[in-house]
Amino acid sequence: MTKLIAMFKEFKDSQVDQIKDLAHQYSYQVKMEDELLDTDDQDIAVIYGWSSDLTQERLETMPALKWIQKESAGVDAIPLSFRQKEDLLISNMSGIHAQPISEHVFAYILSHYRCMPQMAASQAQGVWSPPDPNLFRSLDDKTILVYGTGNIGIRMAQIGAVLGSRLIGVNTNGRPIEGFDQCIAFGQDKEWACRADIIINAMPLTDLNREYFDLDYFKTMKSSALFINIGRGASVKEADLHQALSDKLIESAYLDVFESEPLSEKSSLWQLDNIVITPHITGTVEHFMQESFKIFFPNLQSFLAEGVLVRNQVDPQKGY
Structure with a gap:
């Protein structure tokens, strides 16, 4: 044989x-x-x-x-x-995916913070219309909570630090990881969830984090916070995220992964105006x-x- x-x-x-x-x-x-x-x-x-x-x-x-x-x-x-x-x-x-995923995540964030969608819409209409200056934000002194402190999380922490952000990592036992200002254990993260300006899920899927990001979790977040998922779709309870976005419990979400892919054309997520959906491409090398x-x-x-x-x-x- x-x-x-x-x-x-x-x-x-x-x-x-x-x-x-x-x-x-x-x-x-x-x-x-x-x-x-x-x-x-x-x-x-x-x-x-x-x-x-x-x-x-x-x-x-x-x-x-x-x-x-x-x-x-x-x-x-x-x-x-x-x-x-x-x-x-x-x-x-x-x-091998750490660099492109990290770049994509910060493309999400910077596009949002620098009002790029609004200016793209004005350009499409041929209108010179500067956004409200109060809408612009900087990453300097913002708190970014990153779930997952592996290669991808570490690279995001390195980039965020250069831009002046405070990086808090979440891993299984709170062990310190170089590049993060602080690391906390999974399950002890809610105190930071309510303080973070940006929350990023970069965790592999396990039984412990399946549907971890549910309505109760989103209720703990700041109403001005961004939620980004480049980890696994099944870590997020999508119906709860839809409700959180509809009710403006959080400001916006950027999703590259979903529980079922491709995302059904019938999904209610498509109808939201405070979400960006990308087709599982952040890791393209x-x-x-x-x-x-x-x-x-x-x-x-x-x-x-x-x-x-x-x-x-x-x-x-x-x-x-």
Whole structure:
């Protein structure tokens, strides 16, 4: 039996050639997604990338599967029963999305604070109409509460600090993280939620934070606060967020992730005028193939040689 490396995400031809050369040395075969036959599933030992076709039922037909390398930071798309299998290694692309996501988050904030939507609307109408000066805000001395102090959270903290903001991080145990002015434990964050000018969710999805941002949470926020979600959609109770925005409990929301994607055209969120919806694109990396290869290929080398991973292995209990 020839074991297979199944590629559900593309690399450059030169990178694929390197992968195939390495795989051949260990008697593995590489197949792209469109090359896979139904009978191949039983021989798949490694999956790179992900697909909606990889249902639990299909994964159960892969007895040789030993390693899944996700092309994103989140791994919650992998069925829980498989994430917790003792003989299955899982790794992600944590780190490569930190810069583009952070840039996008501050594009949200600065656009809002500098009244760019109002000026774009005036331009579209051909009208010279400066916004009310009282609407302009600066990030200097603003408090930003960031849920998640991993690579993405750290990069946002670094950028926010340059702009004069105070960065408060939320993680599992309140351990200090370089770049943040202070870190607090998850569950002890409400005292800062009521003081923050901007709240950003950058957490991976876990059982502890599913629908954590609900109406009670939004009621604790300042009415002038912004809520930004680039973590996981299921961390937010969308009906409650809709109510909070409709009732002006908070000023505005910027959402790039949703519980169900693509967001249904019937979703009531589309009707709100104090929300910005983007289609899960904040993590788009300019040189994705180059950056992801730096993680996957060393992992492939170590996996084939020793059965271990050297980069970005996910803790199945934590989910990140």
